[in-house]
Amino acid sequence: IRVHCGRGVFRGGGSQTSCDSFEFHRGEPSWDMKQLLAWIRVNLLKERPELFVQGDTVRPGILVLINDADWELMGELEYQLQDQDNVVFISTLHGG
Amino acid sequence: MPVQCSSCGQNRAALKRPKTGHSLCRSCFFWAFEEEVHHTIVSGRLFSRGETVGIGASGGKDSTVLAHVLKVLNERYDYGLKLLLLSVDEGITGYRDDSLETVKRNQQQYDLPLKIVSYEELYGWTMDAIVKQVGLKNNCTFCGVFRRQALDRGAMMLNVDKICTGHNADDVAETVLMNVLRGDIARLRRCTAISTASDGEGAIPRCKPLKYAYEKEIVLYAYFKKLDYFSTECIYSPNAYRGHARTFLKDLEAVRPSAIMDVIHSGENLSVREGVKMPVQGTCSRCGYISSQALGLPKLGIGKHHRLHGKILAQQPLTQEEERKLKAVDF
Known part of the structure; x- marks a missing residue:
């Protein structure tokens, strides 16, 4: 199973954490979003992971798109990742 | 299990609207927005x-x-x-x-x-x-x-x-x-x-x-x-x-x-009860632009130096302590 994850710099209170785009490979059994987030937290976020995850989900205000559709339509954390899925995290930054 | 757009019923929904809870496809969302x-x-x-x-x-x-x-x-x-x-x-x-x-x-x-x-x-x-x-x-x-x-x-x-x-x-x-x-x-x-x-x-x-x-x-x-x-x-x-x-x-x-x-x-x-004291929005006495104070000095987050504005306007001498408080804006 190959999943592409993209985009994300998450800020708050003057500091930031980021995860770069990455390709994600995994054999069976596939992961759900909850496991993907836990994996990103441990393996990709170098500092201040709380700017990206809160509890076992993303921090409120971060939008998640799975194959360009709002993950709220896809079951959010329970969504089972499929081969060739494309997951995008968009930070809703404040200010202009 | 892709969700269908609740408006046109034809396309795959792209987002769930926070305001209404509706699931809309891209073009119905653009239109609604x-x-x-x-x-x-x-x-x-x-x-x-x-x-x-x-x-x-x-x-x-x-x-x-x-x-x-x-x-x-x-x-x-x-x-x-x-x-x-x-x-x-x-x-x-x-x-x-x-x-x-x-x-x-x-x-x-x-x-x-x-x-x-x-x-x-x-x-x-x-x-x-x-x-x-x-x-x-x-x-x-x-x-x-x-x-x-x-x-x-x-x-x-x-x-x-x-x-x-x-x-x-x-x-x-x-x-x-x-x-x-x-x-x-x-x-x-x-x-x-x-x-x-x-x-x-x-x-x-x-x-x-x-x-x-x-x-x-x-x-x-x-x-x-x-x-x-x-x-x-x-x-x-x-x-x-x-x-x-x-x-x-x-x-x-x-x-x-x-x-x-x-x-x-x-x-x-919200309605504010009558008699609640409101600051009057004035104009800067120096340049005439709208200002919350007579002399449009910016009010800083710390200290209470704006209490000194009366003195400054009347050109009264300030104590050393008061001068010090004003330092931040005195550039």
Whole structure:
């Protein structure tokens, strides 16, 4: 199973954490979003992971798109990742 | 299990709207979003035919979406407006210089005239220079006071009738919360107004056409439309207080998405008991621009030096202690 994850710099209170785009490979059994987030937290976020995850989900205000559709339509954390899925995290930054 | 669009029933839904809970496909979402802004503009009577409207453009998501939607609606509904982009260059290296590049691209993409006014040309100070002098503690106070006037001055140079800004529903709800938390009754009463009174002398009326648009929808509108916007937070502004209000509101929104509209609704319908003392908005005794105090010295977040304004105006001598308190603005 190959999943592409993209985009994300998450800020708050003057500091930031980021995860770069990455390709994600995994054999069976596939992961759900909850496991993907836990994996990103441990393996990709170098500092201040709380700017990206809160509890076992993303921090409120971060939008998640799975194959360009709002993950709220896809079951959010329970969504089972499929081969060739494309997951995008968009930070809703404040200010202009 | 793809969800179908609840409006057209034909396409795959692209998002769940926080305001209504509806699942919409891209094109139904674009239509609904634009029509709601149109409704806000018409019911708030924000513009009149023939007006020149300056769009406060920072290159960020909100103002980019605002410029795009206003251009679309101006053509779709024949508002008869002359639109232009108005940007302020605060002089912040590594932040505003990059975002202004985005605005310059927007100018090409939307074919709108662009005017950039800079703090340096208006006041002789860039924010970089100010931060060097006063540090990172109170710099936002200067920036806020400067920006308010800079937009007006830019608008006057271009004979603009109205200025509109990209403030969204989340911004307004945050501001309501912050004013409650600070006990700032005067601002609490003003902050939900969709436009500032047009009778004020000198000041150009301002309005917020995206006042009822959720941040989530603005971001997704920009993302799905592939609009070109710049997303970096100002390097000088941790803005801790607003950050707390924002986090709180986002947590509430996660539980109940209508929370944002509810806070705005509460703010709009508050009435202030008669006899509550309100600060009178005055004009600066030196330059005549609107000011909360007689001498338009910026009020800093720390200390109570504004109590000294009476003395300063009367040109009474200050004690050494009082001189010291004023140091921060004495550049």
